[in-house]
Amino acid sequence: IAKVLGADARIVIFDEPTTSLSEENAKHLLQLINRLKKEEGVAVLYVTHRLEEIFEIGDHITVLRDGQFITTAPTAQFTHDTLIRSMVGRQIEALYPQREQKSFGRTVLSVQGLRLQGSPYPINFEVHAGEIVGLGGLVGAGRTETVRAIFGADPMKTGKVLVDGTPLHSGSPAQAVKAGLGLLTEDRKDLGILAELSIRENVTIANLSPVSRLSVISRKQEDSLVNQLVPRLR
Numbered sequence: 001i002a003k004v005l006g007a008d009a010r011i012v013i014f015d016e017p018t019t020s021l022s023e024e025n026a027k028h029l030l031q032l033i034n035r036l037k038k039e040e041g042v043a044v045l046y047v048t049h050r051l052e053e054i055f056e057i058g059d060h061i062t063v064l065r066d067g068q069f070i071t072t073a074p075t076a077q078f079t080h081d082t083l084i085r086s087m088v089g090r091q092i093e094a095l096y097p098q099r100e101q102k103s104f105g106r107t108v109l110s111v112q113g114l115r116l117q118g119s120p121y122p123i124n125f126e127v128h129a130g131e132i133v134g135l136g137g138l139v140g141a142g143r144t145e146t147v148r149a150i151f152g153a154d155p156m157k158t159g160k161v162l163v164d165g166t167p168l169h170s171g172s173p174a175q176a177v178k179a180g181l182g183l184l185t186e187d188r189k190d191l192g193i194l195a196e197l198s199i200r201e202n203v204t205i206a207n208l209s210p211v212s213r214l215s216v217i218s219r220k221q222e223d224s225l226v227n228q229l230v231p232r233l234r
Contacts, residue, residue, distance in 0.1 A: 013045045022138045030057050051083060063087055105129030114159030116145050144186050151183040152176045177207055200226045
């Protein structure tokens with residue numbers, strides 16, 4: 001920000017600036033942006049998916065969906081629900097439906113005594129069929145490193161990972177995929193896709209065995225598989 005202001009910029013674009021910030025630092029940044037607007041007269045274009053930040057500092061909101069302009073209006077004309085409806089294109093009946101006490105299925109993932117490089121404490125948890133387990137922590141707490149180690153993308157100092165009771169070999173993403181694990185990376189733009197390839201190729205590249213024979217990829221089988229998968233994501 002100091003460099004931008006040092007260049008005497010009068011219009012500043014913030015692209016997801018709080019993604020990697022702690023809650024305290026994000027709050028401080030929003031306060032700073034408000035000061036820039038009020039005291040320096042700086043115009044701000046603020047790109048984010050965090051609605052609470054837009055309502056806190058935004059004067060107008062413009063909504064894009066699937067690369068298309070949807071609407072623009074003063075922030076006061078939006079509620080949380082109407083903004084979400086504009087973003088997703090449909091009414092959201094319940095963002096957080098009432099939680100029911102229920103028994104989960106079998107243990108599908110078991111992490112036992114996992115220690116990362118430089119971490120003094122072991123990590124232990126289980127995930128059951130039909131259960132969602134969240135990993136929380138501030139920037140640098142080791143969340144990303146933990147899931148990468150589970151997937152085999154990064155080494156772990158000690159511990160083991162079991163899928164359906166079968167141990168995975170540390171450092172083998174291929175075995176993790178074969179066992180039924182999938183990893184959606186934090187840095188989706190640089191690590192989650194191959195931008196020079198098509199959607200079809202990105203969908204199938206993690207597991208080519210269903211669409212190939214004798215190391216030759218069948219475009220027909222690729223198309224068939226992708227046509228089955230894509231509608232499930234809409």
